[in-house]
Amino acid sequence: MENKKLNKSVIKNIDFNSVDVEKNVESDIKEYIKDFNIDKSALDSIEIPKDLKKSVNSSFDGVKKEKRKNIRYTILDLLIVSIVILPIVGVINPKLFKNIPTIYPTLSSINKLIQIDNIKSIMGLSDDKEVVEGNESSQANTVYIKEKDITKPTSNNEAVKLIHSLANTLVKADYKWQCSEVTPKTIKLALKGVEEINDDYDRMHLRNSITKWEKGDFSNAVEVHNYVWEMLGGTVGKAEQLNNDEINKIINKYY
Numbered sequence: 001m002e003n004k005k006l007n008k009s010v011i012k013n014i015d016f017n018s019v020d021v022e023k024n025v026e027s028d029i030k031e032y033i034k035d036f037n038i039d040k041s042a043l044d045s046i047e048i049p050k051d052l053k054k055s056v057n058s059s060f061d062g063v064k065k066e067k068r069k070n071i072r073y074t075i076l077d078l079l080i081v082s083i084v085i086l087p088i089v090g091v092i093n094p095k096l097f098k099n100i101p102t103i104y105p106t107l108s109s110i111n112k113l114i115q116i117d118n119i120k121s122i123m124g125l126s127d128d129k130e131v132v133e134g135n136e137s138s139q140a141n142t143v144y145i146k147e148k149d150i151t152k153p154t155s156n157n158e159a160v161k162l163i164h165s166l167a168n169t170l171v172k173a174d175y176k177w178q179c180s181e182v183t184p185k186t187i188k189l190a191l192k193g194v195e196e197i198n199d200d201y202d203r204m205h206l207r208n209s210i211t212k213w214e215k216g217d218f219s220n221a222v223e224v225h226n227y228v229w230e231m232l233g234g235t236v237g238k239a240e241q242l243n244n245d246e247i248n249k250i251i252n253k254y255y
Contacts, residue, residue, distance in 0.1 A: 087107075090103065090107040091107055091110045093155075094107040094108040094198060095196070108198045108199070142176045142177065142178065142179060143177065143178045143179070144178075144179050144180075144181070145165065145178060145179070145180040145181060146181050147181045147183050147185055147186055150162070150180055150181070150185075150186050150189055151189070152189050152192050152193055153189070153190075153192075153193030153196050154196065155196055156196055156197050156198045158193065158196065159190075159193035159194055159195075159196040159197050160197065160228050160231050160232060161228075161232065162180065162186075162189065162190050162193055163190050163193075163194075163206060163210065163224065163228045164225065164228040164229060164232060165178045165179060165180040166180045166182050166186060166187070166190055166213075167221055167224050167225035167228065167239070168180070168225065169181070169182050169243070169246055170182060170218050170221035170225070170242060170243055170246065170247055170250075171221050171222050171225045171239035171240075171241065171242055171243055172239065172240065172241050172242070172243050173225070173237045173238065173239045173240070174237055174238075175237040176237060177237075182213075182246075182250050183250075183254060184214070184254055187210060187213050187214050188214070190210050190213075191207065191210050191211065191214065194206050194207045194210060195207075202231065205227070206224070206227070206228070209223070209224045209227075210224070216251055216254070216255035218242070218247050218250070218251075219242070221239075221242055221247070222239045222240070222241060222242055225239040226238055226239055
């Protein structure tokens with residue numbers, strides 16, 4: 001209650017007449033009006049550009065130039081990357097450029113020269129588990145691949161290795177790392193894989209040779225084995241004669 005009484009007494013003691021409130025307010029208003037006062041002559045001197053669109057666009061010219069410059073640099077970077085990467089891709093897989101006659105033969109030759117598929121195998125980038133021939137102790141560890149585990153080759157090296165593995169089953173040799181089950185299906189897979197072989201002569205020769213197997217004629221198996229064995233750089237395990245017992249089993253089962 002004391003606070004309320006005090007406030008009332010203070011208010012009563014204020015002399016509002018001593019404070020020229022209205023005068024101060026009027027003075028402030030006049031100052032505000034001065035701040036917002038516009039000189040009519042200055043307003044009349046303002047001219048609107050005849051080509052307003054051009055004037056607006058000119059403000060953005062610098063931004064547009066910078067944007068075009070960045071786009072040019074981006075295109076240049078892409079061209080440089082393409083120039084560097086495309087030849088590497090072409091050497092790894094020349095068939096991607098098969099429809100470009102002027103480039104394909106060169107890429108195929110480089111691929112064959114550096115034996116890119118063998119490099120991939122060494123680096124563990126190939127799914128093929130076969131190693132080309134070996135030492136004497138490997139004979140007891142020959143791997144036999146069943147039909148269900150054989151897939152269509154997707155590269156030059158895989159195609160040659162599949163033919164070699166099938167031929168191992170059909171011939172007698174001192175050393176064999178791997179033999180694949182010879183069936184009409186695996187022979188067809190080998191024929192499809194032949195199309196992955198880079199060299200035209202090798203592709204044609206092996207296609208004709210494997211076609212005979214498709215008909216049940218395995219009389220050329222020794223020659224085919226030694227042909228692909230040399231392509232793979234074999235030094236041990238050259239075939240000398242047919243494995244007639246195994247061939248007869250295949251013929252009796254499928255032909």
